Amino acid sequence: MKSLAHTNTKVSRRAVLGGAAAGVGMMIVPRRVLGLGEAPPSEKLNIASVGAGGRASDDLDGLKSQNIVALCDVDWRQAGDSFKKWPNAKKYKDFRKMLEEMNKSIDAVLVATPDHIHAPASMMAIRYGKHVYCEKPLTRTVFEARAIGKAAREAKVMTQMGNQGMAFEGNRLINEWIADGAIGAVREVHVWSDRPTHLGKKELYWAQGMDRPKDTPAVPDEMDWDLWLGPAKYRPYHPAYAPFVWRGWWDFGSGGLGDMGIHNIAPAFSALKLGAPSSVYASSTPVYEESLPLASIVHYEFPARDGMPAVTLHWYDGGLLPARPEELENGRELNREDGLLFVGDKGKMLVEGWGGHSPRLIPENRMTEYKRPAKTMARSIGHYEEWIEACKGGKTRPRSNFVDFAGPLTEAVLLGTVSVRLGGVKLNWDSQNLKVTNVAEANRYLHYEYRKGWEL
Numbered sequence: 151m152k153s154l155a156h157t158n159t160k161v162s163r164r165a166v167l168g169g170a171a172a173g174v175g176m177m178i179v180p181r182r183v184l185g186l187g188e189a190p191p192s193e194k195l196n197i198a199s200v201g202a203g204g205r206a207s208d209d210l211d212g213l214k215s216q217n218i219v220a221l222c223d224v225d226w227r228q229a230g231d232s233f234k235k236w237p238n239a240k241k242y243k244d245f246r247k248m249l250e251e252m253n254k255s256i257d258a259v260l261v262a263t264p265d266h267i268h269a270p271a272s273m274m275a276i277r278y279g280k281h282v283y284c285e286k287p288l289t290r291t292v293f294e295a296r297a298i299g300k301a302a303r304e305a306k307v308m309t310q311m312g313n314q315g316m317a318f319e320g321n322r323l324i325n326e327w328i329a330d331g332a333i334g335a336v337r338e339v340h341v342w343s344d345r346p347t348h349l350g351k352k353e354l355y356w357a358q359g360m361d362r363p364k365d366t367p368a369v370p371d372e373m374d375w376d377l378w379l380g381p382a383k384y385r386p387y388h389p390a391y392a393p394f395v396w397r398g399w400w401d402f403g404s405g406g407l408g409d410m411g412i413h414n415i416a417p418a419f420s421a422l423k424l425g426a427p428s429s430v431y432a433s434s435t436p437v438y439e440e441s442l443p444l445a446s447i448v449h450y451e452f453p454a455r456d457g458m459p460a461v462t463l464h465w466y467d468g469g470l471l472p473a474r475p476e477e478l479e480n481g482r483e484l485n486r487e488d489g490l491l492f493v494g495d496k497g498k499m500l501v502e503g504w505g506g507h508s509p510r511l512i513p514e515n516r517m518t519e520y521k522r523p524a525k526t527m528a529r530s531i532g533h534y535e536e537w538i539e540a541c542k543g544g545k546t547r548p549r550s551n552f553v554d555f556a557g558p559l560t561e562a563v564l565l566g567t568v569s570v571r572l573g574g575v576k577l578n579w580d581s582q583n584l585k586v587t588n589v590a591e592a593n594r595y596l597h598y599e600y601r602k603g604w605e606l
Contacts, residue, residue: 193542195216195541196216197213197257197258198249206223206262215538220241221242224375225374227370227373245271258282258283259275259282264378265396265397266290266401267381269290269291269297269606277305280307282309284312286313288311290403291596303553310548313416313505315413316555317532321417321505321506324506325421328499333499335458338462340490341466342470342472343411344468344487346444347444358443358444362440363390365388381605399441405446407467407563414505419562422458425452425455425562428452428579429577429579430450432574434574437571445467449465450465487503487504488502530549536548565579568586568592575592577589
């Protein structure tokens with residue numbers, strides 16, 4: 151994999167579109183702002199996508215206002231609909247080849263693959279000087295998250311992680327109400343998701359709590375299994391890994407915490423200005439060598455910061471929930487699928503749904519009596535639109551950019567999975583040196599050795 155970014159002594163179209171990334175002090179004003187209608191092709195980003203089926207197809211729809219010029223997927227069965235939707239896009243199976251060949255004609259890269267491919271694909275794009283949108287979690291390992299954030303900062307490219315809740319109105323209300331002192335100083339937060347369970351249905355979203363399958367069925371004709379594995383240690387193909395069901399395997403994903411924890415912890419991370427935890431410890435159902443447990447509880451301890459007190463954040467997955475708050479009205483129960491509960495010195499705030507959809511003070515009379523503060527945060531123009539406009543030189547950076555938010559959030563979330571993997575032992579965290587200080591064994595799970603031909 152090449153790591154040298156493309157250079158050009160002229161001010162190219164890409165430099166104009168991404169002035170900040172290219173070091174050019176200019177900003178494009180979108181045509182619609184000037185009342186000139188839709189942007190012509192020359193004002194659109196040329197986007198290449200690493201991933202075309204599954205989640206990538208939804209992200210591509212979110213970016214369809216731009217030019218989708220290249221699509222890469224290791225499984226062309228899954229990518230069929232996207233291939234039909236963008237018939238003129240060049241098609242690839244190896245993202246390394248796509249980025250090398252398309253380097254001079256693309257402005258930005260979408261990465262929407264299994265987690266273990268996020269870092270290699272994002273890093274290569276960043277080193278070529280491309281703006282990057284990457285699905286959540288940002289990476290599969292803590293080390294990768296730190297490395298990607300550092301690279302994005304140095305390259306000055308525009309980045310966005312795919313936790314759409316950061317654009318929600320509810321997310322901003324949470325920030326404003328907590329800053330307003332609606333529930334006083336917050337010292338405790340409970341966050342949950344039902345995944346990998348699928349409440350109300352018999353099946354799981356994906357399987358966890360099991361050993362590796364022993365049979366070795368044939369690889370589907372249109373799938374390149376070696377490319378699907380990428381940097382991960384080789385293992386025979388099995389439909390228990392792909393598509394989609396990879397999240398429950400340690401080598402490829404991080405379970406419900408890596409999937410929905412990124413969404414649901416984000417509002418607390420933002421509103422409470424959280425950074426690196428000082429420690430983390432977990433408990434769970436049985437842990438397997440190959441896969442995550444069926445359910446876990448993870449406790450994060452964050453130090454005092456910016457005039458805010460120390461905070462303990464509790465994560466629950468697999469259908470587990472915190473204790474029902476006594477302030478909750480008779481006849482109402484916690485949303486069992488996703489939610490947050492902020493516990494302050496002067497009250498509680500319940501957030502129902504993923505990503506910070508619907509915050510409210512409890513009980514209901516507290517919400518009715520509460521005089522809402524003025525809106526102090528800029529409202530989102532749209533999750534994907536934030537990134538698109540930033541890539542074109544807009545002044546506003548995406549809220550979930552790799553440097554300031556997505557990287558630190560992913561590091562914290564994935565540190566929780568390390569504690570789970572070790573059976574719940576408490577880990578004391580030295581963020582500056584990226585090291586667990588009290589359990590040497592834990593540090594081996596902060597990263598892993600890539601297969602030959604794959605590197606950051």
